[in-house]
Amino acid sequence: MTDRASRERSPADALPTPGARAARQTAVMDPLLDRIGLRTPVARDAALAAVLAIAAAGLLWASLTVMGIIDGVRLPTGSAVALTLVVCLQPLPLCLRRRHPTGVLLAVAAAQLAVYAFFPATVAFQGLATFVAGYTCGLLLSTRALVRLLVVVSVATALMSGVVAGALFDPEPLPGSDAARVLVEADPAVHLVILTGLLSSLGAYAVPALLGVHVATRRDYIELVRLRADEAVRVQRERADNAVRAERTSMARELHDIAAHHLSGMVVQAGAAERLIGRDDQAAREATSWVRNQGKETLESLRMVVRALREPGPDGPGADGTFDGAPVPGVAALDRLVAAERRLGAAVELTHEGEPRALPPVADITVYRVAQEALTNARDHAPGAPVRIVLRHGSSRVLLEVVNDPPEAPREAAGRGAPRGHGLLGMRERAQLVDGRLEAGPAGPGGWRVRLEIPLAVETGRRTQGER
Structure with missing residues (x-):
């Protein structure tokens, strides 16, 4: 995988912050350390301690050389060797700095007091391990624990330095050096040493x-940004999945509506053709031809819906909120729906009231589907009963009312099968989708009424289209 691909996959790596650059540098260093055998944190800290020991020893001997040149004194060989050993051992506790940062800092501070004993009170030589130990505590400890630790260590080191500073300092003056006498005879006040x-x-x-502390804060910030980026990606993915799931649920409902409406009409017409065979062959042939044509139309509609469910278009939903190829009839198709019902022998009357106006796409198909489902239910539960459909267009709402009279014969005599059980549920879900109100219940003795009211506020139309 290339570096470019890695940056594209990780949102945090693309942040133009110092912390992000440090994270990338760490990612680059990790493979290098792994190749040389430093795969665990303890091994890497041990290597760091070894490097600091060598660097501290070199800095010590450079300081002793400068002291000899400027002050004209040198340490005896035994003291120099002992001091070098202390300075080299001081970084050793850093091997455990990630697990026990407080203990490591205390151990390093104790070794630093031993270093003070080999130098005069006017010289303060610091080992390199003290800086790493302090940095580690700031990186890993809480603010309260860090402040307490720094106060204790700083005060204790200052007080102890007034006691141990110069305790093992036994210089050897270099020949002909006047500065050596000044350094040896210098005896600063204790409070100056403590300060x-x-x-x-x-x-x-x-x-x-x-x-x-600054580095830890930056790391926490980068981690928080990464988590937020991951959460945003997850939420966006969930929203997209939910939108696809909701759309496919709607398409499945469309599949149910198409199959229930057209197939029930085909069953009715096939039964009529069966009764006409032998009595009116021409009418039977016409009925059979209608069933064949209606079957082709239904099959094509089902193919379009199934194709939309399986393979939505590459550009997603269209401008009307549906997938390419999905049949989406609306209010304008009510006349054709009523005409089809009349061809089946049903007595259906459609009345338009008010000035027709363009409806939002989802509201348009909702009106059509509710009317279609109401007619299907009337055909199933009240065969032969007259049906009245009234569509009222108002300034702020559209009202659909479908009322059927009692059936001409009992439902058992009509030979209907078990109810589908999704009609009212589907109508209510569609009404809720457009902030509408659906009422369904008995109307008079044995009749049934379905009433759909949809508000036509601008905000509702916009939000409805967004939901689709």
């Missing part, structure tokens, strides 16, 4: 600790 130790401790522990 020097305090300032030195603050510089060695507090400043690196503040840097560690």
Whole structure:
């Protein structure tokens, strides 16, 4: 995988922040450390301790050389070797700095007091391990624990430095050096030594600790940004999945409506053709031809819906909120729906009231589907009963009312099968989708009424289209 692909897959890596750059540098260093055998944190900290020990030893001998040139003194060989050993062992606790940062800092501070004993009170040599220990505590400890630790270590180091500073300092003056006498005979006040130790401790522990706190804060910020980016991606993906699921549920409802309406009409017409065979062959042939044509139309409609369910268009839903190829009749198709019902022998009357107006796409198909489902239910539960459909267009709402009279014969005599059970539920779901109100219940002795009211506020239309 290329670096470009890695950046595209990780939102946090694309952030133009110092923390993001540091994260990328760490990602680059990790494979390098793994190749040289430093795969665990302890191994890497041990390598860091070894490097600091070598660097501290070199800095120590450079300081001793400068002291010999400027002050004209040098340490005896035994003291120099002992001091070098202390300085090299001081970084050793850093191997456990990630697990026990407080203990490591205390151990490093104790070794630093031993270093003070080999130098005069006027010289404050700091080992490199003190800076790393302070940085680690700032990186890993809480603010309260860090402040308490820094106060204790700084005060204790300052007080102890007044006691141990110069305790093992036994210089050998270089021949002909007058500065050596001044350094050996210098005896600064204790409070000056304590003040020097305090300032030195603050510089060695507090400043690196503040840097560690800053780095920890940046890391937390980067992690928070990454989590938020991941959460945003997850939420967006869930929204897209929910939208697809809702659309496919709607399409499945369309499939149910098409199959229920057309197939029930085909059953009725096939039964009529069966009764006409032998009595009126020409009428029977016409009825059979109608069943064949209606079957082809229904099959084509079902193919379009199933194709939309399986393979939605590459551009997603169309402008009307539906997938390409999906049949979406509306109010304008009510006349054709009523004409088809009349051809089946039903007595259906359609009345338009008010000035027709364009409806939002979802409201348009909702009116049609509710009327279609109401007619199908009337055909199933009240065969032969007259049906009256009234569509009222108002300034702020559209009202659809479908009323059927009692059936001409009992439902058992009509030979109907078990109810589908999804008619009223589908109508109510469609009404809720457009903030409409659906009422369905008995109308008079044995009749049934379905009433749909849809508000036509601008906000409703916009929100409805967005939901589709």
